[in-house]
Amino acid sequence: MTPGSQRAMAFAAAMAEARHHLAAAQPMAAMPLLQRAHVLGQRDIGLHLRVHLLMLRAAWALRDGRELRGQLLRLVLTPIGHLSGRLPLGNIGTSDVSPFEPMALPPDMAHLLHDDKP
Structure with missing residues (x-):
């Protein structure tokens, strides 16, 4: 991700707001922001792992055991996905969807995923 790009700024904003909600003991409010950050950051392994750590x-x-197990699985799968090049575009990264399932991009994010390509 190109530093200073719209995608980088949107990713940073979603992560900052999610951290704010987690610090305020509002984890349910953090999850949609983390899903957004996941879609925006999943092509960069470092950002991708950070999102899954915050989701964990x-x-x-x-106290969601299913989500805990799902995030632990995704933390293991993330490096494998990056090495194999099999990252499902648009996937929100939570345990209620398959870690291998591509998903439709919300219109407000589609352009962000292409803003730093030459």
């Missing part, structure tokens, strides 16, 4: 933290705060 939110799942812990929610």
Whole structure:
């Protein structure tokens, strides 16, 4: 991701707001922001892993065992997905969807995923 790009700024904003909600003991409010950050950051392994770590933290705060297991699985699968080049575009990264399922991009995010391509 190109620093200073619209996508980088949108990713940083979603992560900052999610962290704010987690700090305020509002993990349910953090999840949609983390889903957004996942879609925006999943092509960069470092950002991708950071999103899943925060999703794990939110799942812990929610006492959601299914989401906890899902995030632990995704933390293992993320490096494999990057090495194999099999990252499903648009996937929101939560346990209620397959980690292999591409998803439709929301219109407000579609252009962000292409803003830093030459």
